[in-house]
Amino acid sequence: MSLLPFEAALERLLAGASAIQRTESLPLRQASGRILAADLPALRTHPPFNSSAMDGYALRAEDAKAGKILQIAGVSAAGGAQLPELPQGQCIRIFTGAPVPQAADTVLIQENTELLQEQNAIRVVASAEPNQNIRPTGGDFAKGQRLLMAGNRLSAGAIALAASGGHDQLTVLAKPVVAILATGDELVQPGGITSASQIIASNSYGIAALVEANGGTVLDLGICGDTLEAAGDKIDLAILNKADILVTIGGASVGDRDLVAPALQSRGVVLDFWKIAMRPGKPFMAGSRGAMRCLGLPGNPASAMVTATVFLRPLLRRMAGLPLQPLQAGKLAKDVGQGGLRAEFMRARLLEPQDGGPPLVEPLARQDSSLLSIYAAANALLLRPVNAPPGKADDNCLFFHLD
Numbered sequence: 001m002s003l004l005p006f007e008a009a010l011e012r013l014l015a016g017a018s019a020i021q022r023t024e025s026l027p028l029r030q031a032s033g034r035i036l037a038a039d040l041p042a043l044r045t046h047p048p049f050n051s052s053a054m055d056g057y058a059l060r061a062e063d064a065k066a067g068k069i070l071q072i073a074g075v076s077a078a079g080g081a082q083l084p085e086l087p088q089g090q091c092i093r094i095f096t097g098a099p100v101p102q103a104a105d106t107v108l109i110q111e112n113t114e115l116l117q118e119q120n121a122i123r124v125v126a127s128a129e130p131n132q133n134i135r136p137t138g139g140d141f142a143k144g145q146r147l148l149m150a151g152n153r154l155s156a157g158a159i160a161l162a163a164s165g166g167h168d169q170l171t172v173l174a175k176p177v178v179a180i181l182a183t184g185d186e187l188v189q190p191g192g193i194t195s196a197s198q199i200i201a202s203n204s205y206g207i208a209a210l211v212e213a214n215g216g217t218v219l220d221l222g223i224c225g226d227t228l229e230a231a232g233d234k235i236d237l238a239i240l241n242k243a244d245i246l247v248t249i250g251g252a253s254v255g256d257r258d259l260v261a262p263a264l265q266s267r268g269v270v271l272d273f274w275k276i277a278m279r280p281g282k283p284f285m286a287g288s289r290g291a292m293r294c295l296g297l298p299g300n301p302a303s304a305m306v307t308a309t310v311f312l313r314p315l316l317r318r319m320a321g322l323p324l325q326p327l328q329a330g331k332l333a334k335d336v337g338q339g340g341l342r343a344e345f346m347r348a349r350l351l352e353p354q355d356g357g358p359p360l361v362e363p364l365a366r367q368d369s370s371l372l373s374i375y376a377a378a379n380a381l382l383l384r385p386v387n388a389p390p391g392k393a394d395d396n397c398l399f400f401h402l403d
């Protein structure tokens with residue numbers, strides 16, 4: 001069977017994938033980083049009154065002339081209950097954020113006055129122009145105005161704006177549910193080892209972390225043994241729980257015990273493609289059952305993480321309403337060999353460039369797909385295209401960020 005180029009596989013995977021439309025309402029404190037489901041109008045005007053930008057004296061600009069002596073008729077403080085009147089030819093002591101009395105059209109900063117304590121008055125030292133140091137009503141936003149657009153990712157600033165606009169709950173897109181199933185008779189959970197032949201199902205943890213870092217929520221289906229029935233029962237659970245994406249790990253290759261493809265098919269999953277011209281990750285498969293997308297990752301730890309980065313990450317981000325993280329341009333940090341018949345995603349480290357140019361990408365020494373110690377040390381995947389000529393240090397290259 002011929003192998004599908006990873007670019008074509010990714011295009012097929014993303015075709016027709018869009019942000020899921022379920023929503024949920026969250027308290028502001030839990031909404032950071034989530035995607036706003038609908039345009040957000042301001043429930044109030046801010047500032048709700050003409051407000052002073054400085055500590056000083058509110059007055060009529062015509063009175064704010066150097067040398068004048070003005071009686072202090074009252075005080076306006078932020079949160080103060082009553083706004084004092086401003087009699088003709090007088091001033092009001094005012095603090096930053098406090099409402100400016102209606103008759104005042106300027107605020108003279110206190111540094112430009114001399115306080116005549118005994119007379120409860122000030123002498124104007126430097127004149128002020130009209131409209132100085134006054135933040136007008138609605139200068140930030142007016143009631144009914146759109147504060148944030150649907151599809152906006154809620155940054156710290158957006159959360160503060162929503163709070164200021166009077167919202168204490170936000171309606172956001174629900175996170176896509178990603179069911180994760182590890183397959184293999186040899187697998188046990190961390191802490192569950194009882195014999196030397198067992199292997200800890202570490203991939204499920206790595207994939208779960210990747211899912212949570214990319215806008216998804218995990219439905220952990222645990223581990224199933226290498227039988228069609230056991231795998232089928234777990235797939236039923238994903239269906240029952242309405243998972244948006246089912247990710248299986250292992251059992252994707254060609255051995256007699258590689259049961260994932262037939263198990264998926266036995267539950268009505270239609271496979272779209274299987275086997276990719278990439279290294280690691282050749283046995284990767286994808287299909288769907290109704291709205292549920294199904295990704296079969298190979299079991300080797302680096303193969304599972306690489307295929308999750310190349311395929312699951314963009315699919316999930318698309319379904320979560322997040323921007324994709326495309327390949328980026330870098331420079332090779334050292335010579336690399338010729339590309340093979342499969343595109344290779346080499347585990348690599350990014351080095352800071354000397355001249356502020358693109359990052360230097362240094363492939364790590366050992367690339368076997370079973371090595372988690374190497375995968376964990378990497379922060380990038382260097383792409384070596386099919387049949388690429390040998391690469392020289394400083395040649396252009398492409399890479400995926402892993403962080």
Ligand SMILES: Nc1nc2c(c(=O)[nH]1)N[C@H]1C(S)=C(S)[C@@H](COP(=O)(O)OP(=O)(O)OC[C@H]3O[C@@H](n4cnc5c(N)ncnc54)[C@H](O)[C@@H]3O)O[C@H]1N2
Pocket residue numbers: 182183184186187199200201202203204249250251252253254255258280281282283297298299300301303369
């Ligand atoms: N004759 C062939 N053999 C293999 C081929 C092939 O084309 N012809 N492909 C190889 C490639 S490439 C890969 S990758 C592996 C992947 O095969 P599977 O997806 O069937 O993976 P398993 O056999 O189930 O497991 C492989 C390896 O990974 C360990 N594993 C599995 N699941 C987990 C997990 N959740 N956490 C940690 N480790 C896991 C498992 O114990 C095995 O050591 O097939 C090659 N063979």
Ligand code: MOO
Pocket residue numbers: 278279280281282283298300303369
């Ligand atoms: O492609 Mo496998 O994923 O080489 O180890």
